[in-house]
Amino acid sequence: MPLVYNITMKRINQVLESEPNHAEITVRGWVRSFRNDRFIALNDGSTIHNLQCVIEPADHDQSILDEINVAAAVAVTGHLTESEGSGQRVELQATKVVILGKADPEDVKLTILSPKRHSLEKLREQAHLRVRTNTFGAVMRVRAALSFAIHKYFQEKGFYQAHTPIITGSDAEGAGEMFRLSTLDPKNPPINEDGSINYKEDFFEKESNLTVSGQLEAETYAMGLGQVYTFGPTFRAENSNTSRHLAEFWMIEPEVAFNDLDANMDLAEDFIKYVVSYALDNCADDIEFLENRLEQEDKQKPQNERSPMPLREKLKFIGKNNFKRVSYTEAIDILKNSKPNKNKKFKYIIEEWGADLQSEHERYLVEKHFECPVILFDYPAKIKAFYMRLNDDKKTVRAMDILFPGIGEIVGGSQREERYDVLKQKMADMHIEEAELWWYLEMRKFGSVVHSGFGLGFERLVMFVTGMGNVRDVIPYPRTPGNAEF
RNA sequence: UCCUCUUUAGCUCAGCUGGUUAGAGCAUUUGACUGUUAAUCAAAGGGUCCUUGGUUCGAGCCCAAGAAGGGGAGCCA
Numbered sequence: 001m002p003l004v005y006n007i008t009m010k011r012i013n014q015v016l017e018s019e020p021n022h023a024e025i026t027v028r029g030w031v032r033s034f035r036n037d038r039f040i041a042l043n044d045g046s047t048i049h050n051l052q053c054v055i056e057p058a059d060h061d062q063s064i065l066d067e068i069n070v071a072a073a074v075a076v077t078g079h080l081t082e083s084e085g086s087g088q089r090v091e092l093q094a095t096k097v098v099i100l101g102k103a104d105p106e107d108v109k110l111t112i113l114s115p116k117r118h119s120l121e122k123l124r125e126q127a128h129l130r131v132r133t134n135t136f137g138a139v140m141r142v143r144a145a146l147s148f149a150i151h152k153y154f155q156e157k158g159f160y161q162a163h164t165p166i167i168t169g170s171d172a173e174g175a176g177e178m179f180r181l182s183t184l185d186p187k188n189p190p191i192n193e194d195g196s197i198n199y200k201e202d203f204f205e206k207e208s209n210l211t212v213s214g215q216l217e218a219e220t221y222a223m224g225l226g227q228v229y230t231f232g233p234t235f236r237a238e239n240s241n242t243s244r245h246l247a248e249f250w251m252i253e254p255e256v257a258f259n260d261l262d263a264n265m266d267l268a269e270d271f272i273k274y275v276v277s278y279a280l281d282n283c284a285d286d287i288e289f290l291e292n293r294l295e296q297e298d299k300q301k302p303q304n305e306r307s308p309m310p311l312r313e314k315l316k317f318i319g320k321n322n323f324k325r326v327s328y329t330e331a332i333d334i335l336k337n338s339k340p341n342k343n344k345k346f347k348y349i350i351e352e353w354g355a356d357l358q359s360e361h362e363r364y365l366v367e368k369h370f371e372c373p374v375i376l377f378d379y380p381a382k383i384k385a386f387y388m389r390l391n392d393d394k395k396t397v398r399a400m401d402i403l404f405p406g407i408g409e410i411v412g413g414s415q416r417e418e419r420y421d422v423l424k425q426k427m428a429d430m431h432i433e434e435a436e437l438w439w440y441l442e443m444r445k446f447g448s449v450v451h452s453g454f455g456l457g458f459e460r461l462v463m464f465v466t467g468m469g470n471v472r473d474v475i476p477y478p479r480t481p482g483n484a485e486f
Numbered sequence: 487u488c489c490u491c492u493u494u495a496g497c498u499c500a501g502c503u504g505g506u507u508a509g510a511g512c513a514u515u516u517g518a519c520u521g522u523u524a525a526u527c528a529a530a531g532g533g534u535c536c537u538u539g540g541u542u543c544g545a546g547c548c549c550a551a552g553a554a555g556g557g558g559a560g561c562c563a
């Protein structure tokens with residue numbers, strides 16, 4: 001088999017950029033379509049575009065032609081020429097076709113690889129094959145580019161990645177229900193005298209869980225390395241059944257010593273603008289494809305549910321315009337005086353300061369009132385976590401959320417409470433076990449300084465950049481309540 | 487967890503007031519054509535009408551329970 005790697009082997013994205021100079025090259029990929037017994041549309045995952053390989057049927061064995069079926073893997077050797085057709089600039093005049101992996105059309109017919117449109121729900125059922133569709137190829141390339149851009153941004157800014165633990169021994173991170181972790185025999189666990197399970201005999205000799213956030217550990221690292229970020233998987237055992245929640249998702253959590261909340265907002269905004277612009281510049285073809293896909297999808301929807309602007313325009317808008325910064329108190333005033341509040345169109349009517357904002361309120365602010373991303377800050381202390389820094393008014397904390405159109409909350413962050421006594425008191429008030437988080441509190445005794453950070457849900461970012469409407473369609477194998485297939 | 491909608495061919499769907507042998511487009515197969523671009527033209531094959539139980543002379547259609555999936559809400563990122 002002449003299939004060892006050599007200099008003439010090329011990825012299709014490179015080939016499509018090459019000059020049609022008749023040089024002999026070999027490409028390998030999967031057949032997307034085979035028209036007229038002559039035109040193979042070949043895709044190798046390197047780009048949304050296919051390479052058209054042209055074969056002269058008389059020059060190839062019938063046994064080979066019979067196996068050039070949709071989804072089959074083939075290696076094609078030939079000469080790159082200008083295309084006679086109008087659909088592409090260059091094409092490969094094939095001299096040799098080798099079938100690398102067969103695909104029986106009768107079997108392919110039963111899968112989403114069959115050459116026709118499929119619903120996103122159907123693609124989800126066959127998640128092991130969906131990356132071979134145009135839409136998922138594009139989404140996953142954009143996801144990978146965004147992941148790279150995130151590391152690039154922080155590394156260039158002098159941040160260090162902190163690998164915070166995935167298994168945690170504390171259950172007080174306060175960000176949601178946790179997945180319990182144990183090696184005890186579930187049918188016959190060791191029992192204490194009072195009937196409870198004796199975790200002293202478990203692997204870690206205490207209860208352990210999958211992490212819901214690396215923030216608390218990241219804070220300790222910011223106190224040594226100055227500016228750090230985490231980027232890893234996070235687990236929440238919430239029974240959330242929405243298009244925006246996963247039980248396993250990836251989160252980015254920068255944490256910076258000496259930053260106050262204003263600097264934190266500056267960082268978050270600059271960071272988001274950078275990665276969105278990076279994707280726009282480096283995944284132009286994929287985002288163009290996704291924009292067209294979205295436009296087609298919008299045609300099926302009623303006018304008021306359609307995207308207000310095309311995908312690329314929306315992404316450029318994010319890069320160019322400043323996010324609107326509004327305090328919680330101002331936001332409440334805006335909402336109180338808003339039409340839907342006065343006409344009782346909101347399900348939850350805003351009556352007084354202190355109420356938690358529902359997603360209908362966030363959407364109103366972002367999509368109707370300001371029509372741009374909004375950063376809300378200085379929330380009531382009562383509705384926010386124990387570690388957020390108390391303002392001098394004793395009523396509000398230095399918290400901020402970034403709200404995006406169509407996505408809702410994409411970032412949640414705060415300036416952390418750096419004062420030992422204040423933090424200790426807040427932990428007591430909010431019933432946080434000091435024994436669980438002694439180390440977090442103790443950090444405040446040794447050179448404690450102002451510091452801030454935020455968490456950004458990676459999948460929500462990918463949703464925004466790709467225009468996909470369901471978080472399950474921007475991660476390879478989504479984990480949701482009742483679903484851990486694949 | 488709550489509200490709501492859906493489930494009919496491989497896929498997307500239609501199926502009238504409960505009435506003979508359940509249809510269409512795409513996909514697949516076969517043939518024709520051979521510079522196509524979601525190729526085109528012709529023909530063929532393809533059904534546990536989600537499951538269970540009930541009402542009825544008769545159920546894809548009505549009733550009940552269950553299952554799976556979508557959308558929305560809550561919680562959050």
